[in-house]
Amino acid sequence: MKRRKAIKMSLGVIGGGGLGLFAIPNLFKPKYEPQNDPVEVEYNLSSDSWRYEFLDPDTTAEFAYQQYSNGSCMYAVFASVVMQLSDKYGEPYKSFPYHIFRYGHGGIAGYGTICGALNGASAVLGLFIADRDVLDRVVTDIFQWYEKTPLPLFKPRKPANDFILPAFATDSVLCHVSNTSWSKMAGVKVDSDERKERCRRLSCDVAAKVVTALNDISLNKYIGNKYANENVNSCLACHGKSGKLDDSFGKMDCNSCHKESVGHRTFSNIHYKVISE
Numbered sequence: 382m383k384r385r386k387a388i389k390m391s392l393g394v395i396g397g398g399g400l401g402l403f404a405i406p407n408l409f410k411p412k413y414e415p416q417n418d419p420v421e422v423e424y425n426l427s428s429d430s431w432r433y434e435f436l437d438p439d440t441t442a443e444f445a446y447q448q449y450s451n452g453s454c455m456y457a458v459f460a461s462v463v464m465q466l467s468d469k470y471g472e473p474y475k476s477f478p479y480h481i482f483r484y485g486h487g488g489i490a491g492y493g494t495i496c497g498a499l500n501g502a503s504a505v506l507g508l509f510i511a512d513r514d515v516l517d518r519v520v521t522d523i524f525q526w527y528e529k530t531p532l533p534l535f536k537p538r539k540p541a542n543d544f545i546l547p548a549f550a551t552d553s554v555l556c557h558v559s560n561t562s563w564s565k566m567a568g569v570k571v572d573s574d575e576r577k578e579r580c581r582r583l584s585c586d587v588a589a590k591v592v593t594a595l596n597d598i599s600l601n602k603y604i605g606n607k608y609a610n611e612n613v614n615s616c617l618a619c620h621g622k623s624g625k626l627d628d629s630f631g632k633m634d635c636n637s638c639h640k641e642s643v644g645h646r647t648f649s650n651i652h653y654k655v656i657s658e
């Protein structure tokens with residue numbers, strides 16, 4: 382609250398002085414390294430985890446479309462990858478307790494948190510990538526791709542519902558936000574068959590994306606950080622652990638929930654300057 386008061390005070394002081402309001406904000410931008418350059422990721426997939434074998438993204442997407450009816454989004458993405466390996470190679474894939482991933486539907490048991498397709502993608506990656514830094518990198522890439530890519534793109538060969546669905550980027554990895562924004566933009570109810578078909582096809586897009594990533598890693602040509610959200614990095618320069626505020630963390634698109642206020646736009650820089658380390 383002290384900081385809020387300080388913002389108001391600086392408003393008074395600067396407003397009273399009436400000088401160069403719009404020149405001030407950029408003067409005090411904290412120094413930070415932009416983190417938006419793509420990086421090469423080198424990792425030997427078979428080093429210390431379950432073995433991944435090359436899979437075709439289109440076949441995987443079709444597989445996910447079929448598996449969706451057995452357990453929804455998270456299940457479909459996980460099963461589309463691991464059941465294919467089970468069909469080809471048997472054990473240990475065959476004994477995997479796939480039913481675990483039914484919990485992921487509707488953003489975890491209908492709770493509306495993380496998108497189940499992304500939860501499934503992360504589980505697949507977690508199974509095959511033991512190194513936590515590499516895992517975080519690839520999961521982040523897929524999440525950031527999902528936030529900014531108009532989805533769904535996948536067209537099933539035999540659609541359960543033969544809709545022509547519009548593709549929208551929803552800026553959010555959360556089931557609630559993603560579903561409600563998409564439904565609003567598409568002009569349909571959240572509980573409609575269109576929205577359900579959207580989630581089904583979107584799961585196929587995510588399944589294809591995850592095997593594309595694994596294929597690239599196994600060929601040693603995976604490029605990470607391709608979908609960096611520079612906006613998040615700039616917010617975290619002040620609000621993240623290396624900033625003076627250190628009151629926020631995460632990589633979700635900040636603007637999907639926080640709309641910048643005029644006060645923030647005008648005074649956050651000068652205010653930040655006067656905050657002690």
Ligand code: HEC
Pocket residue numbers: 382384385388409410411612615616617618619620626635636639641642645649650652653
């Ligand atoms: C130049 C440093 C700086 C940057 C960059 C910055 N902020 Fe802030 N922000 C501040 C300061 C200073 C405050 C006031 C601190 C307090 O009240 O604790 C603040 C306050 C906030 C608040 C509290 C409510 C409000 O509006 O006062 C939110 C939410 C917030 N910032 C979000 C963001 C987001 C999202 C971004 C990126 C788009 C961002 N900030 C970028 C410095 C910054």
Ligand code: HEC
Pocket residue numbers: 555613616617620628629630631632633634635636637638639
């Ligand atoms: C899913 C929605 C959501 C996203 C995404 C999100 N926030 Fe928040 N944030 C909230 C909510 C809800 C609160 C708590 C309510 C509040 O204080 O506004 C909060 C609180 C904050 C606060 C403290 C605000 C205060 O009043 O002191 C800051 C700072 C902040 N967020 C920054 C960020 C930054 C930076 C990002 C991006 C890395 C981000 N948030 C992403 C929802 C979100």
